[in-house]
Amino acid sequence: MFCPQVEKLEPGISHLKRRKSIYGFGVVLAVALLAAVLTAQGWRSRLLSFDLVPHVNQAHALVGMQALPSHGDLGSYGSFAPPGPAWMMAPSVALFDDPRLSQYIGASLLHLVTLLGVFLLARKYFGTRCAILAVVLYGLSAQGLFWAGSLWPIGSPDMVIWLVYLASEWVTRNDGRFLAAALVAWALGMYLDLAIAPAIAILPAIWLLYRPSITLKPLLGAAAVIVIVWFPYLRFEAGRDFVDLRSQFLLQYIVPANVSQSWCDPARELRVLPVNATTGTSSAEVGAQPQIEFAADGQSGGSASARLDEAIDHRLLGNFSSITLPGHRVIRIVLLAIVLATFVLLGAAGSLPGKREAERESTGAGKARRRIRPQRWTAVVGGGILVLAVGLLGAAFARRQLVFDPGLPTMVRGPLAILLLGGTLLLALWFATSVVDRLLKRRGVHLQSEENVGRRRLIVVALGVPWLLLFAVAERGNAGRFLWLWPLQALFVAIFVSVFLPKLRLPRVATWAIQVLVVFVFVWNSFLVSRVDDWRSNGWSGNDAAEATVVDYISADLQADGQDRAAIGYQVFIYPFMVNYNTLSSDYKVGAEFDALFRYGHGIQNMDTCAEGVSPRDQYRIVQAHPVGGQDGPRDYFRVPLDDRFELVHRVGGYEIYKSMPEASPVKNPLPAQPSSDSMALE
Secondary structure, three states, X not given: OOHHHHHHHHHHHHHHHHHHHHHHHHHHHHHHHHXXXXXXXXXXXXXXXXXXXXXXXXXXXXXXXXXXXXXXXXXXXXXEOOOHHHHHHHXXXXXXXXXXXXXXXXXXXXXXXXXXXXXXXXXXXXXXXXXXXXXXXXXXXXXHHHHHOOOOOOOOOOOHHHHHHHHHHHHHHOOHHHHHHHHHHHHHHHHHOHHHHHHHHHHHHHHHHHOOOOOHHHHHHHHXXXXXXXXXXXXXXXXXXXXXXXXXXXXXXXXOOOHHHHOOOOOOOEEEOOOXXXXXXXXXXXXXXXXXXXXXXXXXOOOHHHHHHHHHHHXXXXXXXXXXXXXXXXXXXXXXXXXXXXXXXXXXXXXXXXXXXXXXXXXXXXXXXXXXXXXXXXXXXXXXXXXXXXXXXXXXXXXXHHHOOOOOOHHHHHHHHHHHHHHHHHHHHHHHHHHHHHHHHHOOOEOOOHXXXXXXXXXXXXXXXXXXXHHHHOOOOOHHHHHHXXXXXXXXXXXXXXXXXXHHOOOHHHXXXXXXXXXXXXXXXXXXXXXXXXXXXXXXXXXXXXXXXXXXXXXXXXXXXXXXXXXXEEEOOEOOHHHHHHHXXXXXXOXXXXXXXXXXXXXXXXXXXXXXXXXXXXXXXXXXXXXXXXXXOOOEEEOOOEOOXXXXXXXXXXEEEEEEOOOOOOOEOOOOOOOOOOEOOOO
């Protein structure tokens, strides 16, 4: 009898859904555009990141039809990364001469793609309102804004969210073509940054949970696409016996010890300037190997308290470190608690909706259940605590005796740690979910249907599985390994405040206030505030950085003489890898970022190719008077006194420009042993 009324309502409901979707896509575009404008603000005041110089060189070779990008930069283990960022730089390189603009078009497109994936995934399981909130939280957070303007391959999350969304379609439609599409998305993301490798574990976990169909033909097609995309890098790796891939997956440091053999003068010493003037000068280390997580107790593993502090600060709170408001430590812990609480709530249904539950509770059977509930509750809690305690004690014993046994290789200790942590966390999650579900039922709170509990377990798997893997195997102290989880963590916060919080019977005003507060915490970050302040003070494009002004001065001087090449030396403060990696790639040398400005911005070729940045035949010498960036900034340098043929011709900021003159001048010492002060860091 109600069918005609339902049929009349269906067009209106469909229209409302379409309108909400249009609004949602509008928010995605607006957030992406706002992020692009904010991240590109002040581009003239920033220098190209040193790590991106190899990608810029590869992108120019691609645009100039010289060669396909075959490799990217060198990572912390001294191994070549895939060249995905070079492909994303190609549009900017084709349109702009200034290498400082090489990232923005590709990074903005990737950010838009990521925001769209966040919106589609959140809307599918939690509705348009939650999807819009998730887009705002991620897209305008400090980390989201950073990725909106940077192609630096450090935890790039762009394809992870599409891996999860396509996997969800694989489950929903039971269509193996979406599995193939998910694999392609993961492979494309890996081509940008190998750090997302653990994300592949999401797919077998989803298959074990839902058992969707797998078809061979789409998988073969996906394999063909992946091979075509990866072919230049795989061919390059084949010539190196795949040493770079082994290094990055096995966490092996492959930089040779005799790095100075590639320098023009191997006898030169790389020194480090002390942070304060009272400490003595010490020689810089040639490059320490990254600390591996699975170390023996009492050795590089450190004390139990140190491991616990590291686990909390880097593995749990690391992605919330961009929160810089007053009381940021407490805010970060609260946000982490919200994410963990969402894990539990996604598995709890609560009481049945409607009158049926009330009628059931009003019957004698319901009253009897209420009478015996305390006894059953006590038994469940007591038994659960006992099982959890035994499991934790057993896991702790096995972890100490096996996982940290120095006699076991890392490849054995890693899986053991994953199994122990996984079993313990699954037990804890099951127990917490059971307790919360019983509490909700007892109070008559309906959180979600049992059907939604089953559907939404996929979201739990999508964040829980890779987070667990990284927690177990990532290097100690390297919070960057967890960065690509940030879109999913932001989604979990949005789920809690927009989906679950209103159902916990909080006043509507309180719910809205919490949602506004969460948006404020995410959006009011130092990245956004600094860009807005700089925009107001110096305009959108900003003022030229001192480095760019130095390059402009020398380029104008050369072009006035009709020259397009010169030997230009650099005596600047660096990080050791900038010169040490020259033994692996000529893209790494002191002043490589200056060379990129000369070459691509002005058409000037630097004939000084020495790794240490200086040579006896230099026509110009750029000297940095003091280090920048405080304790974290570069403080290593080569002490090479200027000979009598150089004369100071110009000063820009903290830089001095010397030019080789035919007449003699007194010997100059450009690097004082004790600098007067530090200044702002190079960007």
